[in-house]
Amino acid sequence: MTDASIAPTAQPAQAAGVRLGASGNGDRIYRWITTGMALVIPILLVLIAWEVFSGAWPALRKFGFSFLTSSQWDAVNGKFGAAPAIFGTLVSSLIALIIAVPLAVGVAIFLSEFAPTWIRQPVAFLVDLLAAIPSVVYGLWGILVLVPFLRVTIIPFIKDTLHLGSFPLFAGPAYGYGMLAAGLILAIMILPYISAVTREVLLAVPRSQREAALALGATRWEMIWDAVLPYARSGIIGGVILGLGRALGETMAVTMVIGNRPEISASLFAPGYTMASVIANEFSEATNDLHISALMAVGAVLFLLTIVVNMIARWLVWRMGREQGG
Amino acid sequence: MKRWIAIAAVLAAWACGSDSGKKAAPDSAQPAAASGSGGPVDLTGAGATFPQPLYSKWFAEYAAKTGVKINYQPLGSGAGIKQLSEQTVDFGASDAPMSDSDMAKARGGAVLHIPTVVGVVAIAYNVPEATTPLKLTGPLVADIFLGKITKWNDSRIAAVNAGVKLPATDILVAHRSEGSGTTFIFTDYLSSVSPAWKSGPGKGKEIQWPVGLGAKGSDGVAAQVKQTRGAIGYVELAYAKQNQISTALLQNASGQFVAPSAEAATSAADAAVAKFAANTDYRVSIVNASGATAYPITSFTWLLVYKTQTDAAKAKKIADFIRWALTDGEKDAAALDYAPLPASLVARLTPRIDSLAPGTPK
Numbered sequence: 001m002t003d004a005s006i007a008p009t010a011q012p013a014q015a016a017g018v019r020l021g022a023s024g025n026g027d028r029i030y031r032w033i034t035t036g037m038a039l040v041i042p043i044l045l046v047l048i049a050w051e052v053f054s055g056a057w058p059a060l061r062k063f064g065f066s067f068l069t070s071s072q073w074d075a076v077n078g079k080f081g082a083a084p085a086i087f088g089t090l091v092s093s094l095i096a097l098i099i100a101v102p103l104a105v106g107v108a109i110f111l112s113e114f115a116p117t118w119i120r121q122p123v124a125f126l127v128d129l130l131a132a133i134p135s136v137v138y139g140l141w142g143i144l145v146l147v148p149f150l151r152v153t154i155i156p157f158i159k160d161t162l163h164l165g166s167f168p169l170f171a172g173p174a175y176g177y178g179m180l181a182a183g184l185i186l187a188i189m190i191l192p193y194i195s196a197v198t199r200e201v202l203l204a205v206p207r208s209q210r211e212a213a214l215a216l217g218a219t220r221w222e223m224i225w226d227a228v229l230p231y232a233r234s235g236i237i238g239g240v241i242l243g244l245g246r247a248l249g250e251t252m253a254v255t256m257v258i259g260n261r262p263e264i265s266a267s268l269f270a271p272g273y274t275m276a277s278v279i280a281n282e283f284s285e286a287t288n289d290l291h292i293s294a295l296m297a298v299g300a301v302l303f304l305l306t307i308v309v310n311m312i313a314r315w316l317v318w319r320m321g322r323e324q325g326g
Numbered sequence: 327m328k329r330w331i332a333i334a335a336v337l338a339a340w341a342c343g344s345d346s347g348k349k350a351a352p353d354s355a356q357p358a359a360a361s362g363s364g365g366p367v368d369l370t371g372a373g374a375t376f377p378q379p380l381y382s383k384w385f386a387e388y389a390a391k392t393g394v395k396i397n398y399q400p401l402g403s404g405a406g407i408k409q410l411s412e413q414t415v416d417f418g419a420s421d422a423p424m425s426d427s428d429m430a431k432a433r434g435g436a437v438l439h440i441p442t443v444v445g446v447v448a449i450a451y452n453v454p455e456a457t458t459p460l461k462l463t464g465p466l467v468a469d470i471f472l473g474k475i476t477k478w479n480d481s482r483i484a485a486v487n488a489g490v491k492l493p494a495t496d497i498l499v500a501h502r503s504e505g506s507g508t509t510f511i512f513t514d515y516l517s518s519v520s521p522a523w524k525s526g527p528g529k530g531k532e533i534q535w536p537v538g539l540g541a542k543g544s545d546g547v548a549a550q551v552k553q554t555r556g557a558i559g560y561v562e563l564a565y566a567k568q569n570q571i572s573t574a575l576l577q578n579a580s581g582q583f584v585a586p587s588a589e590a591a592t593s594a595a596d597a598a599v600a601k602f603a604a605n606t607d608y609r610v611s612i613v614n615a616s617g618a619t620a621y622p623i624t625s626f627t628w629l630l631v632y633k634t635q636t637d638a639a640k641a642k643k644i645a646d647f648i649r650w651a652l653t654d655g656e657k658d659a660a661a662l663d664y665a666p667l668p669a670s671l672v673a674r675l676t677p678r679i680d681s682l683a684p685g686t687p688k
Binding site: 072073074075076077139143144147148151173175176177255256259260261262271273277280281282284285286287 | 401402403404405407408425428496498503504505506507527528529530531532533534535538539540541542546549550553554
């Protein structure tokens with residue numbers, strides 16, 4: 001209805017002078033609107049930060065620095081320490097990166113450098129499709145397929161066939177649920193992000209870069225390794241950071257397979273906990289004020305951690321850009 | 327192309343919305359003709375997820391019968407208590423009674439606790455070697471969940487299971503990872519049968535577990551138990567049945583070993599009601615009830631309403647609904663593996679509901 005009434009007044013062709021004035025006004029209004037929109041984001045961010053930190057304050061004041069170092073998470077007796085969750089978030093994301101980065105970069109190199117066009121499109125599409133799967137579906141797949149596979153096949157193989165059971169990294173009973181399962185699920189989830197960005201970046205590397213390397217007598221492998229990848233390095237790191245951001249904040253799939261035990265263990269097979277899981281698990285049933293505040297504090301730590309990780313990434317990209325420029 | 331699809335979707339949604347808006351008006355004028363979907367909502371509630379399958383059935387049936395529409399958000403007991411305290415909903419629902427400090431914080435004054443059904447928590451296990459149902463006692467369950475008993479062929483388990491073949495495998499404990507009314511009921515029970523549990527982990531919707539793996543949701547615990555040999559966990563009866571997991575017979579306060587079932591839970595509630603004080607506010611635990619046929623891990627789940635209602639029409643709607651739920655509604659309970667309230671309790675609750683708004687069951 002309103003659309004119909006506005007349409008005619010917006011249409012008519014007018015004299016050049018009038019239109020000029022109108023467009024000047026329009027520019028100004030347009031600038032205000034876009035400035036306002038641009039401001040909404042930082043304002044929202046500040047409001048969120050304010051809300052999270054003011055909510056977290058009672059717990060942070062009560063526990064102080066020990067909130068970051070204590071492993072106690074006991075809602076009944078009101079003792080809260082987030083160390084296992086911080087550890088779990090960092091380690092599960094690290095496992096995910098270690099697995100996903102080589103795989104994703106490998107996929108991207110294959111698709112951009114080696115694959116014939118008729119393979120490139122469908123495979124790229126399939127890899128991108130991984131990003132469209134809801135995380136709860138990954139979680140279910142984890143519970144029904146990955147965890148039993150780890151418990152029945154992979155973990156016994158490492159422990160009994162390779163005799164690595166006494167090694168701390170592989171110690172403990174074979175639950176299936178645990179840090180390794182979480183890291184593997186995360187690796188699959190972040191793979192499409194890293195691979196999509198890397199593929200685009202590699203395709204954007206100028207042809208002349210490749211031809212120059214080949215002209216100098218480089219093999220195809222040397223051309224990719226010495227000429228293409230360094231050129232694309234900062235872009236690839238950008239993709240990795242995008243994946244890392246996703247891994248740090250992923251909640252549902254990780255909660256379903258990590259075992260949810262607030263404990264720090266050196267073993268990949270041991271259950272753990274992540275910050276996002278703690279919040280998702282406990283927020284809806286937390287009634288006591290200190291408990292809610294402790295959960296907000298976990299949120300605040302996660303918030304800070306994400307910002308720090310992003311800042312380090314920006315700095316890395318910036319430094320590499322400068323090295324290349326210089 | 328995408329844009330056209332989006333516009334079409336918006337238009338379609340708008341068309342549906344205005345359509346149901348038109349329909350809703352006559353509906354509310356003639357409640358008996360209501361269809362149960364769309365239209366204005368008469369009552370809003372929020373809270374426990376544990377009784378949600380039953381509650382959603384109740385609300386649908388009640389809307390079809392009377393035209394009174396109830397919008398219930400299963401956000402969790404904590405959120406239900408919070409929203410009731412802030413008076414953003416007409417009623418709350420919780421698996422654990424409100425604490426005194428929660429009651430003091432409620433803005434609308436005194437809160438009435440009205441039990442609706444009895445929930446049953448089963449001990450589920452995966453020991454394929456044992457061909458007859460395992461028997462367990464309260465202290466045994468507590469020691470398993472405390473990590474003091476770690477093997478299935480422990481002599482204490484064997485002592486109550488004469489003739490049953492028990493494997494020498496590790497016991498893997500599975501528990502809920504998220505805050506849950508089921509955990510509250512289970513830990514309430516363990517606290518009542520084991521001093522070590524009471525002074526250790528204690529009772530709560532989420533506690534610090536001495537051993538075991540946390541799984542998300544009852545379905546998560548059920549999956550973990552079903553997949554893992556040697557696993558033991560606690561789930562609502564419905565999940566154990568749907569997943570066809572073995573459940574243990576538990577020794578009750580009278581020394582009998584009882585299988586989890588709706589009848590055994592109602593019988594436990596009946597035994598507990600007989601011992602209630604005359605002026606009880608129903609914020610009571612009924613775990614480990616006496617009575618030869620009582621199953622020990624049971625609990626009420628409650629609707630929470632303000633004692634003093636400001637809107638007389640709403641008060642009447644709430645009271646009428648509860649009256650219906652406690653009579654006709656209770657008949658739906660057993661099919662969904664909840665235990666109906668014993669008749670003795672319904673009789674005692676009637677004056678309490680009448681105090682909201684008098685009436686007769688429809």
